[in-house]
Amino acid sequence: MTPISLGPLDLALTASLIVAEAALSLLLGLGIHKQVTIAAARMVVQLLLVGYALRLIFALTSPALTLLAVALMAIVAVREIAVRPEQRLARAGNYTISLAAVTATTALTAILALVTAIRPQPWWSPQYAIPLVGIVLGSVLNSASLALDHVLDAARQRRPAIEAQLALGVSFAAATRPLLRSAIRRGTLPIINQMSAAGLITLPGIMTGQILAGLDPVEAVKYQILLMFLLAGSSVLAGAIIAYLALRRLTDERDRLRLDRLMS
Amino acid sequence: MPFERLRVIALRTLHAGPFEFVLAPGDCLAITGPSGAGKSLLLRMIADLDPHEGEILLDCRSSVSMSGPEWRSKVVYSAAESGWWLDRVGEHFRERPVQLAAQLGLRPDIFEQAVASCSTGERQRLALLRALEPQPPVLLLDEPTGALDPDGKAQLEALLETQLAAGLTLVLVTHDPAQATRLGTLRGHLTAGRLIVSG
Numbered sequence: 219m220t221p222i223s224l225g226p227l228d229l230a231l232t233a234s235l236i237v238a239e240a241a242l243s244l245l246l247g248l249g250i251h252k253q254v255t256i257a258a259a260r261m262v263v264q265l266l267l268v269g270y271a272l273r274l275i276f277a278l279t280s281p282a283l284t285l286l287a288v289a290l291m292a293i294v295a296v297r298e299i300a301v302r303p304e305q306r307l308a309r310a311g312n313y314t315i316s317l318a319a320v321t322a323t324t325a326l327t328a329i330l331a332l333v334t335a336i337r338p339q340p341w342w343s344p345q346y347a348i349p350l351v352g353i354v355l356g357s358v359l360n361s362a363s364l365a366l367d368h369v370l371d372a373a374r375q376r377r378p379a380i381e382a383q384l385a386l387g388v389s390f391a392a393a394t395r396p397l398l399r400s401a402i403r404r405g406t407l408p409i410i411n412q413m414s415a416a417g418l419i420t421l422p423g424i425m426t427g428q429i430l431a432g433l434d435p436v437e438a439v440k441y442q443i444l445l446m447f448l449l450a451g452s453s454v455l456a457g458a459i460i461a462y463l464a465l466r467r468l469t470d471e472r473d474r475l476r477l478d479r480l481m482s
Numbered sequence: 483m484p485f486e487r488l489r490v491i492a493l494r495t496l497h498a499g500p501f502e503f504v505l506a507p508g509d510c511l512a513i514t515g516p517s518g519a520g521k522s523l524l525l526r527m528i529a530d531l532d533p534h535e536g537e538i539l540l541d542c543r544s545s546v547s548m549s550g551p552e553w554r555s556k557v558v559y560s561a562a563e564s565g566w567w568l569d570r571v572g573e574h575f576r577e578r579p580v581q582l583a584a585q586l587g588l589r590p591d592i593f594e595q596a597v598a599s600c601s602t603g604e605r606q607r608l609a610l611l612r613a614l615e616p617q618p619p620v621l622l623l624d625e626p627t628g629a630l631d632p633d634g635k636a637q638l639e640a641l642l643e644t645q646l647a648a649g650l651t652l653v654l655v656t657h658d659p660a661q662a663t664r665l666g667t668l669r670g671h672l673t674a675g676r677l678i679v680s681g
Contacts, residue, residue, distance in 0.1 A: 378561065384531060384550075386555065386613070387553075474533070
């Protein structure tokens with residue numbers, strides 16, 4: 219099967235929905251026509267740019283260029299994770315720990331999948347590496363930002379409980395263990411939802427895309443399962459790394475709780 | 483020169499200090515002073531919960547010669563607002579101090595209760611029992627009777643007197659000058675980050 223190629227006319231036809239939406243907004247005074255139009259235009263430009271960039275990168279098959287693309291994507295994810303929480307760790311701490319969590323997790327899971335399961339030739343083939351890293355980054359972004367936000371918030375909220383334990387001679391690690399656990403759990407929730415809903419409530423995007431592009435459904439499902447495992451692994455790992463690093467920043471060599479290193 | 487338990491040398495932060503005093507076993511330094519003068523900060527520094535300059539010695543051993551948790555298991559701080567980390571009261575104790583609880587006028591089934599269902603006064607008394615459980619040589623109490631009625635206050639003071647007689651060293655922050663007179667073997671007055679100790 220070959221994918222059914224979409225022409226400009228097909229896209230223009232569906233774009234009429236956006237026009238209808240804008241018209242409705244004007245008619246009913248919803249005031250969203252401007253936002254919708256801008257968002258739709260942005261989406262078209264962004265995706266077209268990415269499409270052409272990827273076509274170029276795939277054609278060149280250069281390891282340096284692939285690495286550059288992957289690094290750029292990772293940097294965007296790091297920034298998103300760092301700015302998401304209301305609280306900030308001093309000395310750009312949010313950025314450094316996000317960088318550590320994103321790099322370690324993504325490299326580990328993406329390389330694992332490329333070298334052992336998917337095995338393209340060469341193993342870093344941009345056609346596989348870039349989309350794979352993109353999907354992993356998406357889930358790392360989700361879990362790491364949730365986990366980080368939780369640690370920073372809860373450390374402040376639970377200060378009396380944590381310090382009551384410290385004051386009795388409990389170590390910082392022991393006093394904050396429940397917090398570490400709940401942060402990792404929180405970061406993992408989206409992927410658990412995604413896995414349990416997959417196929418029943420939602421048809422995962424990758425699978426849908428592959429089926430639409432003409433791939434056999436069972437083949438598409440196998441890819442999806444592989445990806446889900448990767449995403450589950452990277453979610454837990456990213457949440458755990460970032461929560462652990464955030465807690466380490468909130469203490470010192472005397473096992474104190476150092477909320478003075480937190481700014482909101 | 484009496485036997486020395488706790489010695490505080492040039493203890494200070496940006497906002498308070500330097501503090502300097504020596505306490506023997508059985509001593510109670512009762513500190514009064516206006517709100518915001520740094521009383522809680524002083525206790526927190528002695529417990530090594532806040533960064534500070536200067537030195538604190540317990541039985542002539544410096545706080546930095548042991549880990550933070552080890553120091554704090556010997557120099558126990560009990561905050562004005564008690565903190566709890568599990569659901570039930572009893573889960574915060576290794577062994578339930580039933581007898582001491584009765585001395586403080588707490589109901590017999592208090593250890594079965596959810597922390598959230600206890601009154602502020604009950605929590606305050608339970609926090610003291612929790613702090614006494616490891617039998618620390620030094621106890622730092624911040625407003626331990628703030629939420630108690632006169633009876634509860636008298637019972638708690640009686641318990642502290644027994645502990646002092648048994649050799650506990652106490653640093654007590656209180657808003658009640660009469661309590662400071664009753665319990666203090668040394669009186670401290672803290673204003674604007676300066677502590678004046680009188681015998």
